[in-house]
């Protein structure tokens with residue numbers, strides 16, 4: 110399926126058979142692509158590629174894949190609220206980022222790209238490194254120095270070249286862009302293919318609910334690839350007549366780094382590194398797609414929720430006591446439920462995206478368990 114890149118700021122269009130990652134005006138690019146899923150043509154396979162009808166690749170015959178996707182949707186209980194946990198941490202590298210990386214790296218492969226650059230604090234680097242290993246593409250990963258060892262080790266084990274950058278996330282992004290001059294900047298925050306891969310999560314959820322949209326969708330939000338993907342999938346399904354309403358999208362951030370809420374309430378977001386939240390994966394103080402994220406949340410009647418570390422720890426422990434071992438960043442979305450317990454009427458379907466595995470963060474979780 111061929112489509113074009115389109116710039117949401119200046120309207121410029123670019124062909125998608127060239128390795129372009131941003132508009133000449135500096136903005137990120139989207140895809141001019143609004144496919145409609147025909148349910149009667151769904152294949153038997155229970156993977157994210159089941160929705161290939163609505164995924165923008167030219168050829169699905171020899172994709173680099175682990176047959177990933179169709180993660181379970183499991184009832185859980187938090188603060189008396191019954192919710193459905195979407196087990197995204199069960200994806201091959203331990204986080205939802207595998208969906209986006211799978212599509213983005215396969216698109217790179219179609220373009221004949223041999224080497225890419227990505228910058229990330231952790232899970233997207235792991236995902237990109239694994240898919241590059243599978244697709245035989247050389248991966249250069251730029252990470253802020255001093256990140257969780259679990260994720261750094263994983264990236265190196267996949268054979269990616271790790272560039273550890275002193276300074277903050279912006280220094281890291283700049284170093285990556287510089288490093289990408291001779292290859293391709295395949296960054297999850299910028300690349301629209303990543304978002305189209307991420308959207309498969311909501312196709313799965315809607316299908317798992319017998320082709321009904323849930324009432325709420327809670328997710329931890331950093332760069333916004335998941336929540337933007339979810340909105341994209343919902344918009345496609347609504348247009349195709351598969352669902353008639355959208356869930357409220359609930360964008361959860363740490364109270365120590367909450368650019369979405371700050372923007373909506375007219376405050377600047379401080380670049381603070383001295384007291385970081387334990388939810389490191391969503392500590393993005395200036396998301397590239399911030400206005401787009403705010404727009405989709407507001408369009409669904411959703412909200413911007415902030416949570417503190419104490420509630421994140423409580424959420425993580427409550428989840429683990431139900432047998433579900435997630436990392437602190439992922440537990441932030443669960444922590445937000447505390448503010449809604451007793452407010453959401455019975456019978457409403459609440460989905461929480463359990464985005465990342467606790468297995469990479471055991472050292473950190475160890476120190477949290479000691480706290481009472």
Ligand SMILES: *Cc1c(COP(=O)(O)O)cnc(C)c1O
Nearest residue numbers: 232331332333334335390464465
């Ligand atoms: C990256 C990440 C997020 C945030 O996703 P964005 O696409 O950056 O909004 C949430 N949870 C986990 C575990 C992550 O790794």
Ligand SMILES: [Zn+2]
Nearest residue numbers: 116119132134
């Ligand atoms: Zn532009």
